[in-house]
Amino acid sequence: MASGKAAVFLDRDGVINNHGGYINSAEEFALLPGAAAAVRRLNEAGVPVVLVTNQGGVALGYLTKDELEAIHGRMNAQLAEGGAKLDGVYACLYHPKGTVPGLGRMSRCRKPQPGMLEAAARDHDLDLSRSYMVGDMTTDIVAGKNAGCRTVLVQTGQAGGDGQVEATPDFVAKDVGDAVEIILTEMNGNKSE
Numbered sequence: 001m002a003s004g005k006a007a008v009f010l011d012r013d014g015v016i017n018n019h020g021g022y023i024n025s026a027e028e029f030a031l032l033p034g035a036a037a038a039v040r041r042l043n044e045a046g047v048p049v050v051l052v053t054n055q056g057g058v059a060l061g062y063l064t065k066d067e068l069e070a071i072h073g074r075m076n077a078q079l080a081e082g083g084a085k086l087d088g089v090y091a092c093l094y095h096p097k098g099t100v101p102g103l104g105r106m107s108r109c110r111k112p113q114p115g116m117l118e119a120a121a122r123d124h125d126l127d128l129s130r131s132y133m134v135g136d137m138t139t140d141i142v143a144g145k146n147a148g149c150r151t152v153l154v155q156t157g158q159a160g161g162d163g164q165v166e167a168t169p170d171f172v173a174k175d176v177g178d179a180v181e182i183i184l185t186e187m188n189g190n191k192s193e
Contacts, residue, residue, distance in 0.1 A: 004125040004126045004127035005130075006187060007087075007124070007127075007132075008042055008047055008049050008132045008134060008183055009133045009144065010050070010135075011052065011136060011140045011157075012053035012075070013136075014137070014159075015135060016032060017032055018032060024067065026074040029071050031079070032175065035082075035176050036082020036084045037082060037177060039079055039082075039084035039180075042184075045184055047183075047184075047187070051075075051088065051089045052117060052143070053089075053090070054111050055092060056092070056095030058093040059099070059100050060098055068093075076089075088120050090119060094109065112143045112146060113146065117144070131149045132144070133150075134152045134154060136158045137158045138164050142165045150170045150183075150186075151169040151171070152171045152172070152179040152182060154174070155174050156174075
């Protein structure tokens with residue numbers, strides 16, 4: 001994978017959209033201010049942007065796969081309105097307490113496991129060791145570390161207050177726009193290597 005591109009992995013809830021509890025319908029989805037501009041900056045810099053999100057609500061019966069696809073359709077439309085796009089969307093539907101047949105189990109794709117990042121790296125020829133994971137939860141940071149990425153904790157959403165696992169990010173950012181600024185500054189500084 002060392003020949004692949006450096007990418008930025010983004011968590012969804014609390015990073016690019018409001019996180020006021022579960023989002024179970026497209027109507028509830030709204031990008032945070034500045035999120036589309038942040039993704040667009042990465043697009044313009046030629047950096048692949050991949051969304052990696054735990055969506056155990058499908059396993060728990062809070063929403064269906066079709067409803068999740070509708071949410072992501074609205075997300076992509078709102079990003080496009082801001083001149084931005086994602087290069088990939090990965091959602092882990094499993095949850096250990098899930099009641100939907102086939103989804104009620106632990107999975108390597110569920111953060112803090114690195115499965116979604118590893119799958120994206122294979123699918124898009126990405127170099128995880130040069131990539132970044134941006135999230136608002138400790139599980140995002142640990143997933144990034146488990147995949148070998150640099151990590152950025154944003155102060156939106158949970159702001160690391162979920163306390164699910166012990167996590168020390170490489171950087172702390174005010175929001176996704178600030179995270180992108182940190183990442184692009186570091187990437188540009190490393191181009192002389």
